[in-house]
Amino acid sequence: MRYAPSLDRLHSEAAFEVLAKAKALERKGKRILHFEIGEPDFDTPEIVKDEAKKALDENFTHYVPSQGIIKLREAVCDYIEKTRNFRPTPEQVLIFPGVKPGIFYSMLALINEGDDVIYPDPGFPTYSSLVDYISAGDVPLKLLEKNEFRMTPDEINEKLTKKTKMIILNSPHNPTGSMLKKDEIKAIYEIAEDNNVYLLSDEVYSQMTYEQPHYSVAEYDNASERTILIDGFSKSFAMTGWRLGYAIGPEELIKKMTVFLINSVSCTNAFIQKAGIIALKDFDSVKKMVEKFGKRRNVIVRGLNEINGFSCIMPMGAFYAFPNITETGKTSEELADYLLKKAGVAVLPGTAFGSGGEGYLRFSYASSIENIKEAIELMKKVLG
Ligand SMILES: Cc1ncc(COP(=O)(O)O)c(C=O)c1O
Incomplete structure (x- = not known):
């Protein structure tokens, strides 16, 4: 071959x-x-399954807009308003099949060969895989048990170079279960702002917290300038096999990322998006x-x-x-x-x-x- x-x-x-x-x-x-x-x-909760069955019976089985159906994008805005400290616009929301495509598309859209990407090590394997695929500069940041496996702002500062284009955050974190504290998240945002760096925030475990609430770094710019918030349905709603996720980011970037969808999958499954609307209300x-x-x-x-x-x-x-x-x-x-x-x-x-x-x-x-x-x-x- x-x-x-x-x-x-x-x-x-x-x-x-x-x-x-x-x-x-x-x-x-x-x-x-x-x-x-x-x-x-x-x-998966029964009401979510029922909604998918209903949508199928109503023949919601055709192509839908590549960016995602407007009702789901609006439901995502409502959900983010309830779970994070800001309200995005539907134009900032892109729906795709699972959380992984969101990581893939965001990185392909923002990272060039030679740009540095800082990401947690240990961390979700897709991050380093994509850094290598793009031939970007691989900057793993070793998470230490003495810091309860949190990425500290000081450690990020040490890893920063003129080439740093993106920092990947994942809180709550796979595989350690660590969670960044609010003051750390704010400090990391300020580092990104001072150094003109993008923040890709993988928040797929946002609802699975035991001691402290989840905070999103996207609240500092309302995901409108340098943060891209990625979340989805796999973990929070026990919907791994359904394949449904979303990104919230700067409108211009979301428009560009939609073109990846147009060229790869056209749109995310229609009746699954309908079920997603119900899931987001099922706290x-x-x-x-x-x-x-x-x-x-x-x-x-x-x-x-x-x-x-x-x-x-x-x-x-x-x-x-x-x-x-x-x-x-x-x-x-x-x-x-x-x-x-x-x-x-x-x-x-x-x-x-x-x-x-x-x-x-x-x-x-x-x-x-x-x-x-x-x-x-x-x-x-x-x-x-
Ligand atoms: C940190 C993290 N991000 C993303 C994903 C992928 O989520 P999805 O199955 O929705 O693509 C996982 C799945 O294990 C994960 O642990």
Whole structure:
């Protein structure tokens, strides 16, 4: 095959590789407890499913405007007004299939070869993959446990160069569950403003917080100048397979990004957008789900801290625990493999999220309390 060499610069995602290994063991009859996949184990709320069925019956099955149907874009504006400290205009909103395309389109639209991009390490793998794909300057910022895995404004200042074009924020954070504090977010905004840098704020876990509310960096410029807020339905509304997300950004940028949609998918699925309008009003289902996640969080963190060689700080958001495993004497990858084979517990090595994740494992606690307790006992057994 004479495919484009740039394809070699896109990376895959380890979560899917671990899932494949776990499934292969399951096919051989081994029982596996799954903590590797980052998706809620809850079903999509009934009222959202009903709305999609209704929209199908009403033949809402044709092409719709590429930027997204106006009713959904208005619903996004209402939702942002309730959940963040500002109200965007529908012209600032772009709907697309999932959160990932929003990251993809924003980066392709703003970053050139040679521009520097600062992003969290460990961090969601798509960020570094796209930085490499674009041949941009790769500037991972190592998140430290002593800072509770938060990116500090001082560390950002140290990484800043004349070439810095974008800083990627992800709070609550995958894989560590960390959350930036309001004063840090403000300071980061000021750094971006002083240095004329864009801020891509991946807020896909915005509703999954346990101790403090979520703040968006986009409130400082109403996403009208240098911030692009990305959020979606996958995690908050248990809608991973539906593929629905949105960006809120400067109108001019949103217009340009719409052209990516026109050229790639034409528009986002029509009847799914209809269901999205209802989902954005369903704060009850989100609240119930987060309450359950909160209970699981306490059980898993307590349990992980009882395992020989593990220590785990309390995550503030998302549904991930990120224990330090250095005292087991194994690397992240060795330990993840060992736990899968010996204990039947599937987890991700911290290094699946960049070299900054060495010495850690990521547990997605999208699993029942019974499964969490069983996994802790199994791991205690094999780790002595
Ligand atoms: C930080 C982060 N951003 C984006 C995504 C992708 O979301 P979606 O499935 O809606 O594309 C994920 C999914 O795991 C994530 O953890």
